[in-house]
Structure formats: structure tokens, C-alpha cells
Amino acid sequence: xxxxxxxxxxxxxxxxxxxxxxxxxxxxxxxxxxxxxxxxxxxxxxxxxxxxxxxxxxxxxxxxxxxxxxxxxxxxxxxxxxxxxxxxxxxxxxxxxxxxxxxxxxxxxxxxxxxxxxxxxxxxxxxxxxxxxxxxxxxxxxxxxxxxxxxxxxxxxxxxxxxxxxxxxxxxxxxxxxxxxxxxxxxxxxxxxxxxxxxxxxxxxxxxxxxxxxxxxxxxxxxxxxxxxxxxxxxxxxxxxxxxxxxxxxxxxxxxxxxxxxxxxxxxxxxxxxxxxxxxxxxxxxxxxxxxxxxxxxxxxxxxxxxxxxxxxxxxxxxx
Amino acid sequence: xxxxxxxxxxxxxxxxxxxxxxxxxxxxxxxxxxxxxxxxxxxxxxxxxxxxxxxxxxxxxxxxxxxxxxxxxxxxxxxxxxxxxxxxxxxxxxxxxxxxxxxxxxxxxxxxxxxxxxxxxxxxxxxxxxxxxxxxxxxxxxxxxxxxxxxxxxxxxxxxxxxxxxxxxxxxxxxxxxxxxxxxxxxxxxxxxxxxxxxxxxxxxxxxxxxxxxxxxxxxxxxxxxxxxxxxxxxxxxxxxxxxxxxxxxxxxxxxxxxxxxxxxxxxxxxxxxxxxxxxxxxxxxxxxxxxxxxxxxxxxxxxxxxxxxxxxxxxxxxx
Numbered sequence: 177x178x179x180x181x182x183x184x185x186x187x188x189x190x191x192x193x194x195x196x197x198x199x200x201x202x203x204x205x206x207x208x209x210x211x212x213x214x215x216x217x218x219x220x221x222x223x224x225x226x227x228x229x230x231x232x233x234x235x236x237x238x239x240x241x242x243x244x245x246x247x248x249x250x251x252x253x254x255x256x257x258x259x260x261x262x263x264x265x266x267x268x269x270x271x272x273x274x275x276x277x278x279x280x281x282x283x284x285x286x287x288x289x290x291x292x293x294x295x296x297x298x299x300x301x302x303x304x305x306x307x308x309x310x311x312x313x314x315x316x317x318x319x320x321x322x323x324x325x326x327x328x329x330x331x332x333x334x335x336x337x338x339x340x341x342x343x344x345x346x347x348x349x350x351x352x353x354x355x356x357x358x359x360x361x362x363x364x365x366x367x368x369x370x371x372x373x374x375x376x377x378x379x380x381x382x383x384x385x386x387x388x389x390x391x392x393x394x395x396x397x398x399x400x401x402x403x404x405x406x407x408x409x410x411x412x413x414x415x416x417x418x419x420x421x422x423x424x425x426x427x428x429x430x431x432x433x434x435x436x437x438x439x440x441x442x443x444x445x446x447x448x449x450x451x452x453x454x455x456x457x458x459x460x461x462x463x464x465x466x467x468x469x470x471x472x473x474x475x476x477x478x479x480x481x482x483x484x485x486x487x488x489x490x491x492x493x494x495x496x
Numbered sequence: 497x498x499x500x501x502x503x504x505x506x507x508x509x510x511x512x513x514x515x516x517x518x519x520x521x522x523x524x525x526x527x528x529x530x531x532x533x534x535x536x537x538x539x540x541x542x543x544x545x546x547x548x549x550x551x552x553x554x555x556x557x558x559x560x561x562x563x564x565x566x567x568x569x570x571x572x573x574x575x576x577x578x579x580x581x582x583x584x585x586x587x588x589x590x591x592x593x594x595x596x597x598x599x600x601x602x603x604x605x606x607x608x609x610x611x612x613x614x615x616x617x618x619x620x621x622x623x624x625x626x627x628x629x630x631x632x633x634x635x636x637x638x639x640x641x642x643x644x645x646x647x648x649x650x651x652x653x654x655x656x657x658x659x660x661x662x663x664x665x666x667x668x669x670x671x672x673x674x675x676x677x678x679x680x681x682x683x684x685x686x687x688x689x690x691x692x693x694x695x696x697x698x699x700x701x702x703x704x705x706x707x708x709x710x711x712x713x714x715x716x717x718x719x720x721x722x723x724x725x726x727x728x729x730x731x732x733x734x735x736x737x738x739x740x741x742x743x744x745x746x747x748x749x750x751x752x753x754x755x756x757x758x759x760x761x762x763x764x765x766x767x768x769x770x771x772x773x774x775x776x777x778x779x780x781x782x783x784x785x786x787x788x789x790x791x792x793x794x795x796x797x798x799x800x801x802x803x804x805x806x807x808x809x810x811x812x813x814x815x816x
Contacts, residue, residue: 187622189596190596190599190622191620191622193596193599193600193603194586194599194600194602194603195603196600197600197603197604197607198603198607198617201607201610201611201616201617202607202616202617202618203616203617203618204618204619205617205618205619205620207619209619210583210585210618210619211618212582212583212618212635214534214535214537214539214582214637215534215535215536215537216535216536217534217535219534219539221583221585221618221619221633221635222585222619222621223543223585223586223587223619223620223621223631223633224587224621225587225589225621225623225625225629225631226623227589227623227624227625227629229626230623230624230625231623262532262534263530263532263541265530265541265542265543265633266514266543267543267544267545267631268545269545269547269629276509276510276513279510279513279514280513280514280516280517282514283513283514283515283517283518284517287517287518287519287521287522290521291521296521296522296523297518297521297522297523297525298522298523298524298525298530298531298532298541299524299525299527299529299530299541299542299543300511300525300543301542301543301544301545302507302510302511303545303546303547303550303551304547304550305545305547305550305627305629306549306626306627307625307626307627309545309547309589309625309629311543311545311587311631313541313543313585313633315532315541317534
């Protein structure tokens with residue numbers, strides 16, 4: 177199995193360099209999950225490191241929230257490929273002086289996220305480390321995996337839910353304000369779209385990714401993997417009202433603010449044109465059609481009718 | 497599936513506390529690997545965090561050696577349950593300033609360990625972190641898994657290879673000396689016992705564990721999981737000549753030094769009495785019979801014939 181082409185970015189440069197060293201020893205890199213065929217089934221597996229000061233700060237979230245969020249972020253990778261969550265392994269790195277209550281609270285949060293996904297905690301590891309590290313490996317069953325690479329010219333581009341709350345929370349915290357309750361809740365308790373993902377797969381989704389690096393950045397990954405481009409009507413990007421308020425306060429366009437917001441864990445998917453708006457209404461959560469896949473590479477974004485640039489740049493490699 | 501009882505120790509107290517919070521949401525904790533039944537097959541999965549300054553130091557090992565060792569340590573968990581290695585996922589946390597060459601060299605080492613195990617690299621994650629973190633998830637097929645819990649009174653206790661080199665290397669480094677070449681080589685390039693593990697399973701091994709916390713500590717885990725005790729003839733513990741020299745220099749008994757040495761990645765197994773010494777000679781590596789399982793809990797160690805205490809205490813939670 178060959179790897180899927182990755183989009184631009186420093187993290188992806190590093191992954192490309194590592195994949196080059198592995199040659200034939202590596203297989204199928206570049207999706208939200210790795211796939212493993214066994215006993216006639218396709219397993220989806222993902223490994224996700226959440227590191228203090230990078231993915232979370234202890235003054236922003238309680239240990240239970242840190243655990244919930246790390247597990248939900250990992251489990252969202254299963255949603256991204258339309259896999260059914262089965263199991264989770266948890267490794268925690270913490271300072272040797274860390275009180276035992278931290279581990280118990282992390283366990284509470286991880287357990288809650290696993291329960292919401294219908295997954296069981298089956299193992300893990302503990303280690304000492306200077307920063308708190310919460311590392312989740314998740315395993316699911318992918319009866320009909322949806323990869324990043326199947327988008328075809330003409331496909332509709334859809335996104336679940338409304339965007340912008342995580343960046344709203346992040347922005348408030350970084351200037352020392354308490355975020356609006358809806359933004360804080362969304363940041364600390366993301367809701368991976370397991371059910372919607374499987375319904376999108378059943379509707380014939382040709383490609384899918386979960387929004388962890390921002391709609392703009394993740395769209396580039398999907399397009400790179402599929403070898404296609406896109407036309408996006410930015411005014412159709414669904415923005416949460418609180419995010420709209422936050423964007424206005426910053427003097428930014430709401431759609432641009434929402435497109436930069438990462439760790440959303442909403443789904444970005446492409447669907448055949450045959451899938452109509454009524455079918456999208458049956459997904460249990462709002463689904464917005466924001467554009468169309470085109471053969472020509474690159475993103476052509478329009479703000480009715482002015483050409484604009486869809487921002488990217490939620491960078492997990494930032495050091496906060 | 498209930499959890500296996502864990503032995504004493506601070507790390508295990510934390511795991512017990514976490515498992516208590518999970519209740520029914522957790523399944524089968526306490527073995528070297530988690531097991532997952534899928535498509536009529538049993539998968540073995542393990543997650544292993546290696547953290548700078550805890551599991552390795554950059555002035556002791558090159559990035560390629562750090563990668564090899566982290567992957568081999570994780571893959572050894574598959575050997576411990578007699579599983580056939582299939583796949584590995586790698587997550588790396590590194591400072592944002594880390595040169596790309598570090599990732600490439602880590603990839604080289606991980607790829608080499610995967611190749612030695614016959615496993616493929618199928619995915620992973622990159623994150624920023626203050627310390628270098630190398631996190632491996634390994635997946636194997638366990639046609640006939642050997643757990644820690646099956647040891648029965650009368651079983652023979654055997655250990656593969658010779659012990660003591662990792663502690664020899666560690667001791668030299670911590671006092672600022674270069675370790676003897678054999679000790680350094682063993683520390684940076686452990687050789688998980690995949691083939692021997694499967695032969696021990698074929699011989700009917702009733703319980704097995706890989707020696708990561710020292711023979712003394714890991715024997716306690718195996719006994720706790722099996723609900724039995726052991727009689728050990730400490731003079732039969734196989735000690736590498738270099739480790740013997742190091743122990744003598746420190747004024748310690750060679751067997752006690754070897755029993756404390758962790759991150760050995762040799763196997764400690766129990767076998768029915770029907771397995772004779774000739775069969776053990778066919779394992780491809782030296783196998784030493786060091787004692788017998790007894791019904792009465794606890795370890796009764798003898799130095800021909802003086803009762804002695806088998807040391808434990810290779811503590812991954814140390815902060816070096």
C-alpha cells in the first residue's frame with residue numbers, strides 16, 4: 177500500500193522525511209488512521225500524543241478534562257475514517273511528584289470519552305516525564321473505511337456542526353480572559369462525530385478528515401491526498417455565533433476565523449453530487465455544503481463573488 | 497475479562513487506582529499486552545512511552561539508538577505474550593527547535609527494530625514537547641497467547657539469555673565512565689526474544705513476562721498474576737561475565753546485581769515439569785532453569801543453602 181500525498185507544513189515535511197527513511201518498511205501512512213487487515217476485518221488504529229503547554233494547559237483545564245479531551249481527540253480519528261470505536265490504550269507521562277489524584281482524574285476523563293464512543297480501555301503504560309503527556313492509542317473496526325484520497329471533481333464538500341469555538345476559547349485564554357461558556361465547553365469536551373461519520377460513509381462519502389488543524393489546513397490535506405482542488409464559498413462555512421462575536425471583536429472575518437480554528441473534531445467530507453440537501457438533514461447534526469471539488473489543484477475561495485484566501489495555520493508544533 | 501492482580505510498587509498502585517475508576521469500562525488490564533478478539537483472531541497490542549532523562553539520555557545514545565531501543569522495548573511486549581509482530585505506530589514528541597535530522601535518525605532506528613521483528617510501520621503522530629518522547633504502539637497476532645497468570649505449583653521457572661548488562665551500562669554511565677562495549681551494545685540494542693517466545697509457547701509455557709523491571713520485580717508480577725509463590729536458586733540466575741565483573745567491583749553478589757537489572761528484554765517463563773533440559777537446549781538461545789513455582793505466595797530464594805532476598809527495584813519512575 178503506498179502512502180497518501182501529504183499537504184504543506186513543517187510537521188508534514190518531517191513525516192515525509194521519516195517515511196523516506198522507512199521505504200518499503202512503512203505502509204499506508206498519511207490517513208487519520210492506520211489500517212490493518214486481520215481475520216477478514218479492517219482495523220483502524222490511531223496514536224495521538226497530547227502534551228502539556230502544547231495541546232493543553234493545566235490552568236485552562238482540570239485533569240479530568242485533559243483526559244477526556246485527549247481521548248476524544250484520538251477517538252475522533254476513528255470517526256474521520258468512519259470506523260466503529262472498539263478499544264483504547266492510555267499511556268501517561270507525569271512528573272514523579274505528581275499526586276495520585278491526577279492519574280485518577282485523568283482516568284475519569286478518559287473513561288468518560290471511551291464510554292461516549294462505546295470503546296473499552298484495554299491497556300496502557302505509565303512513565304515519568306517533566307511535562308504531563310497523555311497518549312492515546314485507539315482501535316476501531318472499519319467495515320467501510322473512508323480515506324482522504326477519494327475526492328473526485330464534482331463532489332460536494334460538506335462540514336458538520338459549526339466552527340470557531342475552540343479558537344474563541346484559545347484566544348480568550350491567551351489574553352487572560354475566561355472564555356464564553358459555550359467556547360470553553362467545546363474546547364474541553366469535543367464531541368467526535370462517530371454516528372454522523374458512519375452515516376456520511378453510508379451516503380457514499382468519497383473522502384473524509386476530522387478538523388484538527390483547522391478547516392483551511394485540513395482541506396489542503398484532503399485535496400493533496402486526492403490529487404484535486406476545490407472551490408469554496410466562504411460565506412457557507414458554518415460559524416458558531418460566539419465565534420462570530422469573537423471574530424468581530426478582533427476585526428476579522430467570521431469565516432476566516434472559523435477556517436483557522438483547529439481541534440474542532442468536526443468532519444470535513446466530500447460526497448457525490450447525487451446526495452441532496454434532504455439526505456444531509458437526516459444526519460442528526462447540522463451539515464453545511466461549502467463548495468465543490470474541482471480537477472485543478474489549489475483552493476479557489478470566494479466571498480460572494482470576491483476571491484479571498486482561505487487561511488491555514490493552526491500549528492500543533494507551536495510552543496504556545 | 498477481569499484484570500490480573502498486579503504486584504507491589506508505586507507504578508502499580510497508580511494503575512490500580514485508575515482501573516478502579518474505570519470499573520467495567522476497562523477490560524483485561526495487567527498483562528504485557530492488551531488483547532483484542534477480532535475476526536476470529538486474537539490481536540496483542542502494547543503502548544510504550546520512552547521519555548528523555550527517564551528511559552534514555554541523549555549523551556548516552558544517538559537518536560538512531562534511541563529509536564531502535566524504544567521500538568525494541570515495545571516489540572518485546574509482543575514477545576512476552578508469544579505474539580507474532582505485525583505493525584508499529586510511532587509518535588514522537590520533540591522540542592520545536594529539534595533539527596529534522598533527529599526525526600530521520602529516530603526513524604532509522606525504529607525501522608531497523610521493526611524490520612528485525614518482521615513488523616511494518618503503519619502510522620503515527622508528531623507533537624512538540626520539552627523533552628524528547630518516543631512512543632511506540634505495537635500490534636501482533638497471538639495465535640496462542642501466553643499470559644502472566646497461568647503459572648501453577650510445580651512449574652519450572654526459566655529465564656532466557658544472561659542478565660546484568662543493562663545495569664552494568666547504566667552504572668558506568670551514572671559515574672561518568674564509558675560502559676564495557678558488550679554492556680553498551682546490550683543497552684542500546686536489546687534483542688527481543690520473538691522466536692524463543694513462540695518456542696516456549698509451543699513447549700506449553702504456562703506464564704511469561706519480559707524482564708523490563710528486573711528479574712526480581714517481574715517475577716513478583718508473574719507470581720501476583722498467577723496467585724502463586726516461588727522457590728529460586730539464585731546461583732542459577734544466568735549472569736553475563738561483564739556484569740559479574742561490575743558486581744564484584746561494587747562489592748555486590750553477581751546474582752543480586754543481575755536480578756536488579758531492568759530493561760533486559762529477556763523472557764521469564766514457567767513451564768510444566770514435563771519439559772526437560774534437552775528441550776530447553778533447542779530454543780536457539782541459552783535458557784536457564786532457576787527455580788520452581790510453589791503454592792505458597794512469596795519468593796523463597798536460596799544461595800545454596802542460605803536463605804537470601806531477591807532484590808527488586810528497577811524503577812522507571814526514577815528521575816535519574
